[in-house]
Amino acid sequence: MVNPTPSQSLRALVCGAAISCLLLFSGCQIQQPVRVDASFNTAPALATRGPSDIAVLPIEDGTKDHAVERHLTFLRQEVMRQLPDRLFTPLRSEIVDASLRSEAAPIGESMLTPATLQRIAGRVREDALLAIRVDTWDESSLMTNRRVKFALQAALVGSDGQQLWSGSLKGDVKAGGAGAAPLGRDSAARSCAELAVRELLLNLPRRTIQ
Numbered sequence: 001m002v003n004p005t006p007s008q009s010l011r012a013l014v015c016g017a018a019i020s021c022l023l024l025f026s027g028c029q030i031q032q033p034v035r036v037d038a039s040f041n042t043a044p045a046l047a048t049r050g051p052s053d054i055a056v057l058p059i060e061d062g063t064k065d066h067a068v069e070r071h072l073t074f075l076r077q078e079v080m081r082q083l084p085d086r087l088f089t090p091l092r093s094e095i096v097d098a099s100l101r102s103e104a105a106p107i108g109e110s111m112l113t114p115a116t117l118q119r120i121a122g123r124v125r126e127d128a129l130l131a132i133r134v135d136t137w138d139e140s141s142l143m144t145n146r147r148v149k150f151a152l153q154a155a156l157v158g159s160d161g162q163q164l165w166s167g168s169l170k171g172d173v174k175a176g177g178a179g180a181a182p183l184g185r186d187s188a189a190r191s192c193a194e195l196a197v198r199e200l201l202l203n204l205p206r207r208t209i210q
Contacts, residue, residue: 033174034195040154040167040203049158050208051127054088055096056080060111060133068137070186071193078197079132087207091126099124112153118161128164129157132200136170139189146181147174148192154200169200 059075061068068075080090103120111117111131121129136151151170157163173195175181175188182188 031174033177034171034199035173036169036171036199038167038169038199038203040165040169042165042205043163045158045162046156046164046205047208049127049164051156051158051164052089052207053091053127054083054156055091055099055124055126055129056083056093057096057100057111057129057131058093060131062110062133062135063137067139068134071137071189072134074190075132075134075193075197078194079130079201082197082201083130086201086204087209091124096124096126112155114161114163117155117157117163121157121161122159126159128159131155131157139185142175142185142188142192145174146176146188147172148189148196150192150196152196152200154204156204165204167203169196169203171199173199 056076056079059068059072059079061072063069076093080093083090100120100123103123109116110133112133117129117131132152132154134150134152136149138149141147141149149172151168153166153168155163155166173192175191177191177195182191
């Protein structure tokens with residue numbers, strides 16, 4: 001049996017380290033914290049009008065078995081918290097709710113229906129109205145892979161009911177993003193909700209300041 005020379009041992013060690021790095025890199029590539037597919041349309045009027053004050057409607061739960069119900073208030077608060085990053089100013093939710101208390105979509109119809117949005121637009125004296133509907137919220141992998149699958153729709157309409165921006169976003173996100181996931185189911189789910197909102201608003205063009 002021939003023992004390897006020092007140079008052969010060094011080459012084997014270097015090759016082994018390189019393979020380990022490649023495997024680690026491949027694993028990191030596979031475990032992307034955010035994987036989304038977005039489809040949005042922006043009307044030219046969004047830039048020309050440059051709306052500032054935004055009335056954020058209560059988030060609509062379009063999921064089966066009300067899967068996202070317990071997160072609806074948090075999602076709305078998160079949208080309002082992140083809107084200033086896009087240079088928009090959210091109106092206080094109390095003002096929005098008081099102005100729209102008697103308004104509701106017809107039974108079986110979404111608030112995102114253009115006719116419904118046109119009917120309630122301008123009631124809060126807002127520059128634009130933002131409506132969001134969650135169609136899918138799947139936490140089945142939350143306690144194993146720390147991930148949530150989701151799908152949502154959103155629309156921004158002017159105070160006259162003209163549609164300024166609309167579309168859909170779907171995908172899955174990992175609690176904690178690229179970092180460690182929070183402990184506890186609710187904390188992890190809300191971390192995923194925060195990331196989902198961030199991805200949604202990244203598709204909303206920043207306000208054009210006149």
